[in-house]
Amino acid sequence: MTSLRRTALIWMTALLMVVGVLAFFLSYELARREAAEFLDGQLRQVALNAGQGFAFCPKGQRDPEDEFATAIWNAAGEPLRNSPKSVALPRQTNTGYATIEVGGEYWRVYLASDARHSVQVAQRLRVREQMAEAAALRTGVPILLVIPLSWVVVGWAQGRVLGRFTDLAGEIAERGVDSRKQIPVTGIPAEIRPLAEAINVMANRLQRALEQQKRFVSDAAHELRTPLAALHIQIDNLRASGGDGQSSPISELRSGVSRATALIEQMLRLARSDETIGRTPHETVNLSDLVTQCVADFIPIAAAKGVDLGIVTRDAVLLCGWAADLKMLVDNLVDNAIRYTPAGGSIDVSVRQNSDSIAVEVLDTGCGVADADIPRLFDRFFRATPINVEGSGLGLSIAAAVAERHGFAIQIENRTDCRGLRVSVSRQIAHSPVTGRADGCRFS
CATH class of the missing domain: 1.10.287.130 (Signal transduction histidine kinase, dimerisation/phosphotransfer (DHp) domain)
Known part of the structure; x- marks a missing residue:
């Protein structure tokens, strides 16, 4: 099983190793160069001061850093001083720095000259390299030591951050099926918060x-x-x-x-x-044709009861939705109107679209309903008086559920022009209608 923590730790460790090693070698080389420049500066200072009474410490009191060989000549080229006596370095012809080999040993030399005398100061290259390496190691070793320390800190930080996932899983596992408690989203990392919010939804x-x-x-x-x-x-x-x-x-x-x-x-x-709860509709539905088909299916039933059923307005409307659900919605509205419309009555169905909305409307000349019962008409198994008409009390509940999933608002009211009900299912459209195109497939 793939471990996010292990994978991240491996990559972070590799990155720390690469960066640490590169930083070590870079700092090591820079420290060596700085040490060499510093020691060159020492040679020059010794050369400039040697002709002014510079005194060397006794051999037993000297540190390796002070092991210089000094030679002084007058303007005629006659030697005035040579220290130590055991070291005889040839006089250089050019002033400045040079690296020479004497007796199988390399020396770093600096020659300074003026009108009165010439001073040549030298230092063993081996000693210089030892001092430069010591300085470089003092700079680079802490960087190498930081690598395992960083690894420990990164591992601890990852444990703290990714441990929140474990805490989140524990909180979810503790909840029962009927639990209404939300996962707290405050105080958790921003990367985990969308997951917690999605789980709550x-x-x-x-x-x-x-x-x-x-x-x-x-x-x-x-x-x-x-x-x-x-x-x-x-x-x-x-x-x-x-x-x-x-x-x-x-x-x-x-x-x-x-x-x-x-x-x-x-x-x-x-x-x-x-079954369509939570699913995104992807079908392009011709609402006008769908309503026409629904009305055609119910015409024999309405005719048998003596009810005049027909379409009075039929605008061309295309939208995205579930065709089967939308047909169920219209079927329930028409069926309900037929049930409560007496013989000799009429039912008018309309499909309308204007610049900003679409609507399906069903007008009947039935018995109407008490105003106090209208808010409860969408409750399951609720049946308003009179109840001498066969039915289950589920039709309008189903219609309301389908309408809500498709972004429609359903409204029922008693007609004011005559006896009966007006049922309207409508919604706003996302943009101005374009003939032959669906309504943006956007639902709330």
């Missing part, structure tokens, strides 16, 4: 989905109990009635089965609509 969605599932199962069990119990009673009555009395029980049985079937169908629609 996902947990909220999961919580809502679980709550919907619980309500669905509870409500479905409650609503199925009554029609199925009635169906059971009707079957018993059918068995007990015998031959001539079967027609009425059979009719009631058929009605009960129809109610149960309708309820189950609505539940299946609700379950299918929940």
